Amino acid sequence: MTPGKKKLSYSYYPGCSLHASGREYDISTRALFKALNVGLKEVPDWFCCGATPAHNVDELLSLSLCAKNLSLADQVEGDLAVACAACFSRLKTTQHHLKEDATKRKQVEYAIDGPASLNKPVKHILEILAREYGLAKLEESVKKPLMGLKVAAYYGCLLTRPPEVPELDDCEDPSIMEDILRALGAEPVKWSHRMECCGANFTLSRPGVVLKLSNAILESARLAGADCIMVACPLCHGNLDIRQKEIKEAFGAPDSTLFGSIFGSDLPIANTSEDRRDLPIFYITQLAALAMGVASQSLGFESVIIDPKPLLRDKQLL
């Protein structure tokens, strides 16, 4: 799909999180695309992509689930738009592996009882905004610039790694999020933890791990003077938003916490920072839609734990 006279239109794979714990990502994605007059049609009857747990223990199952979803997506016209970083990574990985490995491809095609469709371009929302819709046009479409909003753009793991698979941006020094933020009128901050892991799906099995890793990310964003963090992954959002209060309790007063007594000295790191501000966590689509003038009521803000409205009011963006 090339930008130009024809209206941009995509098939859409939301993924499980966007129908539940990341519902505001789905809501704001739809609202944003509507505001930009870009078509978005959900793939009917899609399945879970298997995410990290499937490839962790059974690669063939993971590849087969994604191949099945890619063939379902073939029924809908347009490149496949994906919002969740994990789904995006799995679908791209599947295409990459199966193109390179004829044996695996044969096994997968037997498993899904049909040909593996490897040629439908899979695109993350970020690249649709920055490259297909285009930064210049995006900037032109802004109705309410996000002036004065200092944002820590958080990439996490799967949007850029491993090299050659996601084809989204440089695997060590990406800039696509910052570019979009600048187009929206916001001010991206320079910070240290934009590519560090948040603990991802350990949120279920080992929440202590998530608390430690996500605390480091929040601390780094505060140190850089950010007002908020922007993400493009429902798992990152869950860990940084839903667990933020818990993180504060765990690391706010060292030694005296239940957390500290359970995990002993090897977990909590010394926390010298006085700054314990709440950091609202935004999805890229929420910030972009807000800048496009979409009413804040249609962006799912009621679903998040750290209320972003005081910050937005303070910056006169509400």
Place this chain on the structure above:
Amino acid sequence: MKNKLMHLSNETMNVGFVKKVEALSGSSVRRCFQCGKCSAGCPMSTFMEHPPNRIVRLLQLGQGQRVLAGRSIWYCASCETCTTRCPNKVDLAAIMDALRKLSWDADGPSKESYVQLANRLFIENIRTYGRQYELRLGAIFNMKSGQFLKDLMLGPKLISKGKLKMFHSKNRNIGEIEGIFKRIEEMRKKGEAL
């Protein structure tokens, strides 16, 4: 296991295991020259008794059992930093996947049962419903791991925020998923797939 002396001999070196890991991952462990970049960038290495570079070294020395007996493989977050930075193109993230699969197939002897349990429930959900049913995932995980109070305050909050659905309907094409699981099992039984 960690502090025991390692004796290298024909008896303790299991080359067959390493070959299996290499076949599953499509990556050679022999390319590694122990620069340690993987462990330097690994966000989880502080939780592991064997950091990533040592896992590869142990594999080079045929010490598969030592690797599987530890918890390192279950603390890998699949963030792909190691694979991204390896100067010798060792796909360590894929090697970790392969090790977990071999441990999973043997049903132990890993110490890290919680992560295994979470993975198992996640995959069960796909087979039963087609998509994730997060409330069920969390509830059954807590029951089976005996942590009845874990995240107890979080559940009702997430339900009230609309982030957890109380009920979940199956995909209407759920039969196709069962077919995928069955055909993969069938290929493995016949020895046509790893």
